[in-house]
Amino acid sequence: MKNIVVALTLTSALALSACQKKAPEVIPQAPQNVAPAPTPTPTPTPVSRVAQPGSQAHFSAEMSGADTIFFDTDKFDIDSEDAAALRRQAQYMLTYATSRATVEGHADERGTRDYNLALGERRANAAKNYLVSLGVAESRLRTVSYGEERPASMGSNEAAWAQNRRAVTVMME
Amino acid sequence: MNMRNLSVFAGVMMLLAFPAQAQDQLDPSLLDLPAVEAEFEDPESEGPLRGSVFADSWQDLGIAIPAFATNADVPTPANAQGTRALGLEISRIVHNNLRNNGLFRPVGPDALPRPDYPQITDPAWPVWQGRSAEMLVHGYVRARDDGRLTVGCYLYDVALRNELVREGWVVRPDEWRRAAHKCSDLVYSRLSGESPFFDSRIAYIAETGPKDARIKRLAIMDSDGANHRFITSGRSTALTPRYSPDYSQIAYLSYEDGNPRIYIYDIETRRQTLVTESTNPTFAPRWSPDGRFILYSMAIGGNTDIYRVPVAGGRSIRLTDTPGIDVGGSFSPDGSKIVFESDRSGSQQIYVMDADGQNQRRISFFGGRAGTPEWSPRGDQIAFTRIAGDFNIAVMTPQGRNMRVLTKAWHDEAPTWAPNGRIIQFFRTARGGGETSIWQVDLTGENERRLRTPVGASDPAWGPVLP
Numbered sequence A: 001m002k003n004i005v006v007a008l009t010l011t012s013a014l015a016l017s018a019c020q021k022k023a024p025e026v027i028p029q030a031p032q033n034v035a036p037a038p039t040p041t042p043t044p045t046p047v048s049r050v051a052q053p054g055s056q057a058h059f060s061a062e063m064s065g066a067d068t069i070f071f072d073t074d075k076f077d078i079d080s081e082d083a084a085a086l087r088r089q090a091q092y093m094l095t096y097a098t099s100r101a102t103v104e105g106h107a108d109e110r111g112t113r114d115y116n117l118a119l120g121e122r123r124a125n126a127a128k129n130y131l132v133s134l135g136v137a138e139s140r141l142r143t144v145s146y147g148e149e150r151p152a153s154m155g156s157n158e159a160a161w162a163q164n165r166r167a168v169t170v171m172m173e
Numbered sequence B: 001m002n003m004r005n006l007s008v009f010a011g012v013m014m015l016l017a018f019p020a021q022a023q024d025q026l027d028p029s030l031l032d033l034p035a036v037e038a039e040f041e042d043p044e045s046e047g048p049l050r051g052s053v054f055a056d057s058w059q060d061l062g063i064a065i066p067a068f069a070t071n072a073d074v075p076t077p078a079n080a081q082g083t084r085a086l087g088l089e090i091s092r093i094v095h096n097n098l099r100n101n102g103l104f105r106p107v108g109p110d111a112l113p114r115p116d117y118p119q120i121t122d123p124a125w126p127v128w129q130g131r132s133a134e135m136l137v138h139g140y141v142r143a144r145d146d147g148r149l150t151v152g153c154y155l156y157d158v159a160l161r162n163e164l165v166r167e168g169w170v171v172r173p174d175e176w177r178r179a180a181h182k183c184s185d186l187v188y189s190r191l192s193g194e195s196p197f198f199d200s201r202i203a204y205i206a207e208t209g210p211k212d213a214r215i216k217r218l219a220i221m222d223s224d225g226a227n228h229r230f231i232t233s234g235r236s237t238a239l240t241p242r243y244s245p246d247y248s249q250i251a252y253l254s255y256e257d258g259n260p261r262i263y264i265y266d267i268e269t270r271r272q273t274l275v276t277e278s279t280n281p282t283f284a285p286r287w288s289p290d291g292r293f294i295l296y297s298m299a300i301g302g303n304t305d306i307y308r309v310p311v312a313g314g315r316s317i318r319l320t321d322t323p324g325i326d327v328g329g330s331f332s333p334d335g336s337k338i339v340f341e342s343d344r345s346g347s348q349q350i351y352v353m354d355a356d357g358q359n360q361r362r363i364s365f366f367g368g369r370a371g372t373p374e375w376s377p378r379g380d381q382i383a384f385t386r387i388a389g390d391f392n393i394a395v396m397t398p399q400g401r402n403m404r405v406l407t408k409a410w411h412d413e414a415p416t417w418a419p420n421g422r423i424i425q426f427f428r429t430a431r432g433g434g435e436t437s438i439w440q441v442d443l444t445g446e447n448e449r450r451l452r453t454p455v456g457a458s459d460p461a462w463g464p465v466l467p
Helices: A002-016 A046-050 A056-063 A080-095 A113-133 A158-164 B003-008 B083-100 B125-130 B173-192
Strands: A068-070 A100-106 A141-147 A166-172 B135-143 B149-157 B162-171 B200-208 B215-222 B238-243 B249-254 B261-266 B272-274 B282-287 B293-300 B303-310 B326-331 B337-342 B349-354 B369-375 B382-388 B390-396 B412-417 B423-429 B436-442 B448-450 B456-465
Touching: A056 A080, A056 A166, A068 A080, A080 A113, A100 A113, A113 A141, A113 A166, A113 B238, A113 B282, A113 B293, A113 B303, A113 B326, A113 B369, B083 B135, B083 B149, B083 B173, B135 B173, B149 B173, B162 B173, B200 B238, B200 B436, B215 B238, B215 B249, B238 B282, B249 B282, B261 B293, B282 B326, B293 B326, B303 B326, B326 B369, B337 B369, B349 B369, B369 B412, B382 B412, B390 B412, B390 B423, B412 B456, B423 B456
Parallel strands: A100 A141, B238 B456, B261 B282, B436 B456
Antiparallel strands: A068 A166, A100 A166, B135 B149, B149 B162, B200 B215, B200 B456, B238 B249, B249 B261, B261 B272, B282 B293, B293 B303, B326 B337, B337 B349, B369 B382, B382 B390, B412 B423, B423 B436, B436 B448
16 A cells, blocks of 8 residues: 555656745744535545545545645745645545544655754644644644655655655554 | 673773883894885875874874784683784774874784784884884783783884883773773874874664665664674664763664654663653754753654753753754753754754853854754864755854865765764765765865774764773
8 A cells, every 4th residue: 555655646746846835934824714625525436445434545545646745845835736635635534534644744865864853843744734724633633754764755866855855644543 | 881891991000010021132033024015115105195183294104003912822702812812903903993093004913023022111123113113002912810801002102212102901801992992092192182082982873774664773883883783673763873971871763652752772771761751752862061961852833942851850941942943952062052953044054052042143154054063072163064065064163163064975964073073973875775874084074984884874973982
């Protein structure tokens, strides 16, 4: 299953890697006027039919890449693309109301180790706060920073680093 | 080795009386010399003197380090072949130490005649003068009745035919390497005027496996890479160790419970405790010079600040409170100030504050980013990672002046000082595969070399000279 997640991550990262984001001054406030997440009509896929709803396998298949959001170097702001992905995550968690998730924050290898740990924590919290602002109970979300320790893409180039500067939402089972 | 063992080490004992009888006649076999080495024959042919903070001629001194002698070749647990073979091993370590720091060009025992025991205090001067040796290191190993070993170390000026310094140490057989490091320190200090550093240890992270499944284990070794030992199994990722100043404990980060947390590992009991009882992630541990406090960084709601906690237990004090990432920290040698990094200005930069968190001010203003500052044990320099395209090791004064970049690779990171503040270790990451290795460089940036480690190596932390 992990391989599938990585594959999905890579696909969406490639689409995003060219996008330039602007640096915020402080941690962005959660949006004030967010429409309540509509109750989704699940569109079953072959994978989700076999996977247990609320499981990581099910979530990952349902998200098709939207379980991961990406950041610019040293940044942790949520842009419109990230917001769209987080809305899908929030919808899922509101649909499967007993599900709980860990938001993993990551950094690319072009940073110092301690700073990257702090940066991953910042990114995980930015994603988590956004999910909370969409109505997901804070008690259902946990964060962990892996700093630069768990790259998704192995290269040492801009494209790979763009894929590694990320926050990944993973269902707890 | 644990702290109790260290206390057994009998320390420095001046050898006032040497038990050998004076010998006027040189051993004829010593006069029948094999061909001398080219580098010894003509030191001038080795090219120009390399620049150095110790810009003195002693760097190019011809130092001869023949095998240490023994009064009687007897069995010892320190060497399967007895004390004579041990004497050879000790002199090899002294030779390697002095050669590897890049400041000397010594000639070692494998290229030199072997002195007899009585000659240790009565050198065969013509032999060494004939080899253009300017300095001569002699030493001996003697097995004691109590099972321990006495190791003597002598430094002679060959031209003047006089003794510059001598010391002797009584060591347990399993600590024989420390005697070699003590002798290296004696010679280094006498010739350079600098403080010793060889008799010290390094904690680091041993790395194995591919980039996407890297196993990271806490490990320790002597300053020359010997006595290597893994501390953790690798089941959970370990990062950023720091030796306590007395070497009894190591503070490091582990994902043991799934979250990044600092643990204090006790080397003797092999037990560990959390640096602070908190559900928040903690990282970047640092000891105060007196070993009474630990600095750590803790993220709350994504915001990282630096805290100080007494090692003996007690309340944590928060030292920084900006919305940026404030992380790391390194005490000045007198414990009055802390240098740390913060991105409160918009990018990673280096700041200094009082030990209680007052008077925070930025000191790095030279373009690019700057992180992982470490205050020199001498107090005169701050080493850090300079990020300007590549990642490199640099130094500056505590006022942020005279910045000098010491390395040139793609990604060098995390400097740690030798106990004497003259050499810096760091780790280098290879582009692509991400293989890591520990390197050291002197303050000129000229003398750079890789440390030999059994596997990949990162996050070095050099401890003080052993007690």
